[in-house]
Amino acid sequence: MIKARVTVTLKNGVLDPQGKAIEGALGSLGFEDVGQVRQGKVFDLELDSADPGTAKQQITAMCEKLLANTVIEDYAVELL
Amino acid sequence: MKSAVLLLPGLNRDRDMIAALTKISGEPPVTVWQTETEIPDVDLIVIPGGFSYGDYLRCGAIAARMPVMEAVRRKAQAGTRILGVCNGFQILVEAGLLPGALMRNASLKFVCREVRLEVVNANTVFTGRYRQGDIIRCPVAHHDGNYFAARDDLAKLEDNGQVVFRYAEGTNPNGSINDIAGIINEAGNVLGMMPHPENLIEAAHGGTDGEALFAAALEIAA
Numbered sequence: 001m002i003k004a005r006v007t008v009t010l011k012n013g014v015l016d017p018q019g020k021a022i023e024g025a026l027g028s029l030g031f032e033d034v035g036q037v038r039q040g041k042v043f044d045l046e047l048d049s050a051d052p053g054t055a056k057q058q059i060t061a062m063c064e065k066l067l068a069n070t071v072i073e074d075y076a077v078e079l080l
Numbered sequence: 081m082k083s084a085v086l087l088l089p090g091l092n093r094d095r096d097m098i099a100a101l102t103k104i105s106g107e108p109p110v111t112v113w114q115t116e117t118e119i120p121d122v123d124l125i126v127i128p129g130g131f132s133y134g135d136y137l138r139c140g141a142i143a144a145r146m147p148v149m150e151a152v153r154r155k156a157q158a159g160t161r162i163l164g165v166c167n168g169f170q171i172l173v174e175a176g177l178l179p180g181a182l183m184r185n186a187s188l189k190f191v192c193r194e195v196r197l198e199v200v201n202a203n204t205v206f207t208g209r210y211r212q213g214d215i216i217r218c219p220v221a222h223h224d225g226n227y228f229a230a231r232d233d234l235a236k237l238e239d240n241g242q243v244v245f246r247y248a249e250g251t252n253p254n255g256s257i258n259d260i261a262g263i264i265n266e267a268g269n270v271l272g273m274m275p276h277p278e279n280l281i282e283a284a285h286g287g288t289d290g291e292a293l294f295a296a297a298l299e300i301a302a
Contacts, residue, residue, distance in 0.1 A: 014228060017186050017255070066145060069138055069174065071181040072228060 002047045002055040003080040008068045009040035043067055052079050081123035081298045083109040086152070088143045091130030091167060093276065100278035101126065104294040114146040119155055124297050127152075129166030129221070129276060139182060139224045140170030149175050161205060161297055162270040166222055169262075169272035178265055178272045179237065180229035185222070186255025192221040196248035197261055197275060201241045204264055206271045209292035209302070215248050216289040218275035225274040227256040227263075237263055245273055 010016050016038050023037040045062075049055045059077045068075040083101045087094055094111075101124075102108045109126070112119050119125060132143035143149070149171070156162050156177055164172040172178045185191060194217055202212040210216065229237060234257060237243055245262035252259045254274070262273030277290030295302070 015183070015186070015226075015255070017184055017188050017226075021188055066137070066141065069141070069181055071173075071179075071230065072183065 002049050002052060004045045004047065004055065004059050005078045005080055006043040006045065006059060006063060006067055007040060007076045007078070008043070008063075008073050009075075010038055011072055011074055014072045055079065081105065081300075082107070082121070083124040083126060083298060084119055084122040085109045085111050086114070086125065086127045086148060086168075087111050088114045088130075088132040088146065088148075088171075090132040090134055090143075091128055093129035093166065093278070096276070097126055097128040097165070097278045100281050100290070100294060101298075103281060104291060104300060105298045112148060112151075114143070114148045117147050117151055119148070119151045122160070123299075124161045124163065125152060125155060127162070127164040127168030127171050128278075129168055132167055132171065135224070138174065140167055140172075140174040143167075143171045144174035144176075153177065156265075156267075156270050159267070159269055163206065163297060164270075164272040165276055165278065166220075166225075166274055169274055170224065172270060172272045177270050178263055179233045180227055180263070182224050182274070183226040183228050184224050185226050185253070190221075190223040191225070191253040192219075193253065194219050195251045195253055195261075195275060197245045198248045199244070200246050201244045201264070203241070204244055204268055204271070206264070206293055206297050207244055209296040217280060217287050218277055218290060219279045220253055220275045222254070222274055225254040225256065227254075227260045227274075229257065234258065240266060242266065244271060245275070 019037045019039040026034045063075040199210040199214040246259040277293045280290040
Protein backbone atom coordinates (compact mmCIF):
# COMPACT_ATOMS: atom_id res chain seq x y z
CA MET A 1 0.00 0.00 0.00
CA ILE A 2 1.18 3.48 -0.80
CA LYS A 3 0.27 6.52 1.25
CA ALA A 4 0.30 9.95 -0.26
CA ARG A 5 -0.50 13.50 0.69
CA VAL A 6 -1.98 16.00 -1.74
CA THR A 7 -1.80 19.69 -0.89
CA VAL A 8 -4.08 22.07 -2.76
CA THR A 9 -3.41 25.80 -2.54
CA LEU A 10 -4.87 28.87 -4.20
CA LYS A 11 -2.85 30.24 -7.08
CA ASN A 12 -1.00 33.49 -6.65
CA GLY A 13 -3.21 36.40 -7.55
CA VAL A 14 -6.45 34.65 -6.59
CA LEU A 15 -8.09 36.49 -3.71
CA ASP A 16 -8.58 34.41 -0.57
CA PRO A 17 -11.20 36.03 1.66
CA GLN A 18 -11.07 33.11 4.11
CA GLY A 19 -7.30 33.46 4.47
CA LYS A 20 -7.79 37.19 5.04
CA ALA A 21 -10.30 36.53 7.83
CA ILE A 22 -7.91 34.06 9.49
CA GLU A 23 -5.10 36.60 9.15
CA GLY A 24 -7.27 39.17 10.94
CA ALA A 25 -8.21 36.70 13.69
CA LEU A 26 -4.55 35.78 14.30
CA GLY A 27 -3.72 39.45 14.51
CA SER A 28 -6.46 40.04 17.08
CA LEU A 29 -5.10 37.12 19.14
CA GLY A 30 -1.90 39.06 19.47
CA PHE A 31 0.19 37.28 16.82
CA GLU A 32 1.45 40.56 15.48
CA ASP A 33 4.15 39.09 13.25
CA VAL A 34 1.65 37.35 11.00
CA GLY A 35 1.83 38.60 7.44
CA GLN A 36 -0.28 37.05 4.74
CA VAL A 37 -2.32 33.89 5.42
CA ARG A 38 -3.53 31.68 2.56
CA GLN A 39 -5.91 28.80 3.24
CA GLY A 40 -5.61 25.48 1.40
CA LYS A 41 -6.63 21.83 1.63
CA VAL A 42 -4.80 18.61 2.45
CA PHE A 43 -5.89 15.14 1.29
CA ASP A 44 -4.32 11.97 2.70
CA LEU A 45 -4.78 9.05 0.32
CA GLU A 46 -4.09 5.33 0.54
CA LEU A 47 -3.61 3.43 -2.70
CA ASP A 48 -3.62 -0.32 -3.26
CA SER A 49 -0.54 -0.12 -5.33
CA ALA A 50 3.09 -1.22 -5.02
CA ASP A 51 4.64 0.96 -7.69
CA PRO A 52 5.35 4.54 -6.59
CA GLY A 53 5.64 5.76 -10.18
CA THR A 54 2.18 4.52 -11.16
CA ALA A 55 0.73 5.77 -7.89
CA LYS A 56 2.08 9.26 -8.46
CA GLN A 57 0.71 9.25 -11.99
CA GLN A 58 -2.71 8.18 -10.76
CA ILE A 59 -2.81 10.78 -8.02
CA THR A 60 -1.81 13.49 -10.49
CA ALA A 61 -4.75 12.42 -12.65
CA MET A 62 -7.01 12.60 -9.56
CA CYS A 63 -5.82 16.14 -8.89
CA GLU A 64 -6.45 17.22 -12.47
CA LYS A 65 -9.89 15.60 -12.60
CA LEU A 66 -11.31 16.30 -9.16
CA LEU A 67 -9.16 17.22 -6.19
CA ALA A 68 -8.05 20.61 -7.49
CA ASN A 69 -9.79 23.20 -9.61
CA THR A 70 -6.85 24.16 -11.78
CA VAL A 71 -8.52 27.44 -12.74
CA ILE A 72 -7.83 28.78 -9.26
CA GLU A 73 -5.74 26.15 -7.48
CA ASP A 74 -2.28 24.54 -7.62
CA TYR A 75 -1.57 21.11 -6.19
CA ALA A 76 1.43 19.17 -4.95
CA VAL A 77 1.70 15.38 -4.58
CA GLU A 78 3.94 13.83 -1.96
CA LEU A 79 4.41 10.07 -1.46
CA LEU A 80 4.76 9.32 2.25
CA MET B 81 -40.68 23.78 -26.53
CA LYS B 82 -39.82 21.07 -24.07
CA SER B 83 -37.59 21.33 -21.04
CA ALA B 84 -35.83 19.10 -18.55
CA VAL B 85 -34.64 19.72 -15.00
CA LEU B 86 -31.70 17.82 -13.55
CA LEU B 87 -32.07 16.38 -10.06
CA LEU B 88 -29.06 15.83 -7.83
CA PRO B 89 -28.97 15.17 -4.10
CA GLY B 90 -28.75 18.41 -2.16
CA LEU B 91 -30.34 20.66 -4.76
CA ASN B 92 -33.26 22.55 -3.21
CA ARG B 93 -34.47 24.96 -5.89
CA ASP B 94 -35.62 22.19 -8.22
CA ARG B 95 -39.27 22.58 -7.30
CA ASP B 96 -39.19 26.34 -7.84
CA MET B 97 -37.60 25.74 -11.24
CA ILE B 98 -40.16 23.08 -12.18
CA ALA B 99 -43.00 25.43 -11.12
CA ALA B 100 -41.56 28.28 -13.18
CA LEU B 101 -41.05 26.16 -16.31
CA THR B 102 -44.52 24.64 -15.95
CA LYS B 103 -46.17 28.05 -15.59
CA ILE B 104 -44.31 29.63 -18.48
CA SER B 105 -44.34 26.75 -20.99
CA GLY B 106 -47.70 25.27 -20.00
CA GLU B 107 -46.24 21.82 -19.47
CA PRO B 108 -44.11 20.34 -16.72
CA PRO B 109 -40.44 19.68 -17.52
CA VAL B 110 -39.16 16.11 -17.49
CA THR B 111 -36.91 15.43 -14.53
CA VAL B 112 -33.62 13.60 -14.96
CA TRP B 113 -31.82 11.94 -12.04
CA GLN B 114 -28.04 12.24 -11.72
CA THR B 115 -27.29 8.61 -12.57
CA GLU B 116 -29.04 8.76 -15.96
CA THR B 117 -26.71 8.52 -18.92
CA GLU B 118 -29.20 9.84 -21.47
CA ILE B 119 -31.36 12.94 -21.42
CA PRO B 120 -34.60 12.88 -23.46
CA ASP B 121 -34.86 15.17 -26.49
CA VAL B 122 -35.72 18.56 -25.07
CA ASP B 123 -34.96 22.13 -26.13
CA LEU B 124 -33.81 23.42 -22.73
CA ILE B 125 -32.01 21.63 -19.90
CA VAL B 126 -31.94 23.41 -16.55
CA ILE B 127 -29.63 22.71 -13.62
CA PRO B 128 -31.29 24.34 -10.62
CA GLY B 129 -29.82 25.79 -7.45
CA GLY B 130 -29.11 24.33 -4.04
CA PHE B 131 -26.21 22.60 -2.36
CA SER B 132 -25.48 19.46 -4.38
CA TYR B 133 -23.40 17.02 -2.34
CA GLY B 134 -23.43 19.47 0.54
CA ASP B 135 -20.96 21.70 -1.31
CA TYR B 136 -18.27 19.16 -0.30
CA LEU B 137 -14.81 19.69 -1.79
CA ARG B 138 -15.94 22.73 -3.82
CA CYS B 139 -19.44 23.90 -4.76
CA GLY B 140 -20.65 21.81 -7.69
CA ALA B 141 -17.43 19.77 -7.89
CA ILE B 142 -18.91 16.35 -7.16
CA ALA B 143 -22.13 16.95 -9.11
CA ALA B 144 -20.10 17.98 -12.15
CA ARG B 145 -18.58 14.48 -12.23
CA MET B 146 -21.87 12.54 -12.09
CA PRO B 147 -22.90 10.44 -15.11
CA VAL B 148 -25.72 12.77 -16.14
CA MET B 149 -23.20 15.55 -16.75
CA GLU B 150 -21.62 13.58 -19.59
CA ALA B 151 -25.06 13.54 -21.20
CA VAL B 152 -25.35 17.29 -20.58
CA ARG B 153 -21.95 17.78 -22.24
CA ARG B 154 -23.09 15.90 -25.35
CA LYS B 155 -26.34 17.89 -25.48
CA ALA B 156 -24.41 21.15 -25.09
CA GLN B 157 -22.13 20.18 -27.97
CA ALA B 158 -25.19 19.35 -30.07
CA GLY B 159 -26.54 22.86 -29.42
CA THR B 160 -29.26 22.18 -26.85
CA ARG B 161 -29.87 25.17 -24.60
CA ILE B 162 -28.51 24.68 -21.10
CA LEU B 163 -29.24 26.99 -18.15
CA GLY B 164 -27.49 26.68 -14.80
CA VAL B 165 -28.75 28.82 -11.93
CA CYS B 166 -26.78 29.33 -8.71
CA ASN B 167 -25.45 25.86 -7.82
CA GLY B 168 -26.31 24.99 -11.44
CA PHE B 169 -23.87 27.70 -12.56
CA GLN B 170 -21.23 26.34 -10.17
CA ILE B 171 -21.77 22.85 -11.62
CA LEU B 172 -21.38 24.15 -15.20
CA VAL B 173 -18.04 25.82 -14.41
CA GLU B 174 -16.81 22.77 -12.50
CA ALA B 175 -17.77 20.63 -15.50
CA GLY B 176 -15.75 22.93 -17.75
CA LEU B 177 -18.81 23.88 -19.82
CA LEU B 178 -18.23 27.50 -18.83
CA PRO B 179 -14.89 29.16 -18.04
CA GLY B 180 -13.78 30.47 -14.65
CA ALA B 181 -14.65 29.54 -11.10
CA LEU B 182 -17.06 30.60 -8.36
CA MET B 183 -15.39 31.33 -5.06
CA ARG B 184 -16.49 32.20 -1.53
CA ASN B 185 -18.24 35.60 -1.34
CA ALA B 186 -15.75 38.34 -0.56
CA SER B 187 -17.78 39.24 2.56
CA LEU B 188 -17.58 35.56 3.68
CA LYS B 189 -21.33 35.88 4.34
CA PHE B 190 -24.24 34.07 2.74
CA VAL B 191 -26.21 36.69 0.84
CA CYS B 192 -29.97 36.36 0.41
CA ARG B 193 -31.55 39.46 -1.04
CA GLU B 194 -32.73 41.14 -4.20
CA VAL B 195 -30.17 42.69 -6.52
CA ARG B 196 -30.39 44.61 -9.77
CA LEU B 197 -28.94 43.11 -12.90
CA GLU B 198 -27.88 44.89 -16.02
CA VAL B 199 -28.62 43.01 -19.22
CA VAL B 200 -25.22 43.41 -20.85
CA ASN B 201 -25.97 41.24 -23.86
CA ALA B 202 -29.58 41.09 -25.04
CA ASN B 203 -28.53 39.28 -28.18
CA THR B 204 -28.66 35.72 -26.82
CA VAL B 205 -31.30 33.01 -26.98
CA PHE B 206 -31.90 33.58 -23.26
CA THR B 207 -32.03 37.37 -23.14
CA GLY B 208 -33.66 38.29 -26.46
CA ARG B 209 -36.81 39.46 -24.69
CA TYR B 210 -34.91 42.07 -22.72
CA ARG B 211 -33.43 45.24 -24.15
CA GLN B 212 -29.72 45.90 -24.08
CA GLY B 213 -28.94 47.82 -20.89
CA ASP B 214 -32.20 46.93 -19.14
CA ILE B 215 -31.90 46.88 -15.37
CA ILE B 216 -33.94 44.01 -13.99
CA ARG B 217 -34.63 42.87 -10.45
CA CYS B 218 -33.59 39.39 -9.38
CA PRO B 219 -33.08 37.61 -6.04
CA VAL B 220 -29.75 36.06 -5.08
CA ALA B 221 -29.12 33.46 -2.37
CA HIS B 222 -25.61 32.08 -2.21
CA HIS B 223 -22.38 31.77 -0.26
CA ASP B 224 -20.06 31.16 -3.22
CA GLY B 225 -20.96 33.48 -6.05
CA ASN B 226 -17.71 35.38 -6.35
CA TYR B 227 -16.93 34.81 -10.02
CA PHE B 228 -13.28 34.64 -10.98
CA ALA B 229 -11.57 34.05 -14.29
CA ALA B 230 -7.92 34.22 -15.23
CA ARG B 231 -6.96 37.40 -17.08
CA ASP B 232 -6.99 35.86 -20.57
CA ASP B 233 -10.32 34.11 -20.03
CA LEU B 234 -11.83 37.29 -18.65
CA ALA B 235 -10.64 39.37 -21.59
CA LYS B 236 -12.09 36.79 -23.96
CA LEU B 237 -15.45 36.78 -22.16
CA GLU B 238 -15.64 40.57 -22.28
CA ASP B 239 -14.48 40.85 -25.89
CA ASN B 240 -16.90 38.18 -27.15
CA GLY B 241 -19.94 39.61 -25.38
CA GLN B 242 -20.14 36.49 -23.22
CA VAL B 243 -20.86 38.50 -20.09
CA VAL B 244 -24.66 38.45 -20.19
CA PHE B 245 -25.61 39.86 -16.78
CA ARG B 246 -23.72 42.21 -14.51
CA TYR B 247 -24.72 43.33 -11.02
CA ALA B 248 -25.89 46.89 -11.54
CA GLU B 249 -23.62 49.55 -10.12
CA GLY B 250 -23.30 49.35 -6.36
CA THR B 251 -25.19 46.07 -5.96
CA ASN B 252 -22.42 43.47 -6.40
CA PRO B 253 -23.27 41.12 -3.50
CA ASN B 254 -20.20 38.86 -3.62
CA GLY B 255 -17.10 40.58 -4.96
CA SER B 256 -17.44 38.99 -8.38
CA ILE B 257 -14.80 40.18 -10.84
CA ASN B 258 -16.10 42.89 -13.25
CA ASP B 259 -19.47 42.61 -11.40
CA ILE B 260 -20.20 39.46 -13.41
CA ALA B 261 -23.51 37.78 -12.53
CA GLY B 262 -24.01 35.56 -15.59
CA ILE B 263 -21.99 34.34 -18.56
CA ILE B 264 -22.67 32.38 -21.72
CA ASN B 265 -20.40 30.00 -23.62
CA GLU B 266 -18.83 30.94 -26.92
CA ALA B 267 -21.42 28.98 -28.93
CA GLY B 268 -24.20 30.89 -27.17
CA ASN B 269 -26.24 27.94 -25.88
CA VAL B 270 -24.97 27.47 -22.30
CA LEU B 271 -25.84 30.18 -19.76
CA GLY B 272 -24.81 30.20 -16.12
CA MET B 273 -25.98 32.81 -13.61
CA MET B 274 -25.94 33.19 -9.83
CA PRO B 275 -29.27 35.08 -9.45
CA HIS B 276 -32.59 33.22 -9.46
CA PRO B 277 -34.89 34.34 -12.31
CA GLU B 278 -37.27 31.48 -11.43
CA ASN B 279 -38.09 33.30 -8.20
CA LEU B 280 -39.45 36.41 -9.89
CA ILE B 281 -42.06 35.18 -12.33
CA GLU B 282 -45.40 36.10 -10.81
CA ALA B 283 -47.07 38.94 -9.00
CA ALA B 284 -46.99 37.00 -5.73
CA HIS B 285 -43.19 37.02 -5.95
CA GLY B 286 -43.33 40.80 -6.07
CA GLY B 287 -42.40 41.00 -9.74
CA THR B 288 -42.07 39.18 -13.03
CA ASP B 289 -38.68 40.29 -14.30
CA GLY B 290 -37.44 36.70 -14.58
CA GLU B 291 -40.23 35.52 -16.85
CA ALA B 292 -38.76 36.96 -20.06
CA LEU B 293 -35.66 34.79 -19.70
CA PHE B 294 -37.63 31.55 -19.73
CA ALA B 295 -40.06 32.83 -22.37
CA ALA B 296 -37.10 33.58 -24.64
CA ALA B 297 -35.29 30.30 -23.95
CA LEU B 298 -38.48 28.32 -24.60
CA GLU B 299 -39.57 30.54 -27.49
CA ILE B 300 -43.00 31.11 -25.96
CA ALA B 301 -45.13 33.34 -28.19
CA ALA B 302 -45.10 36.84 -26.71
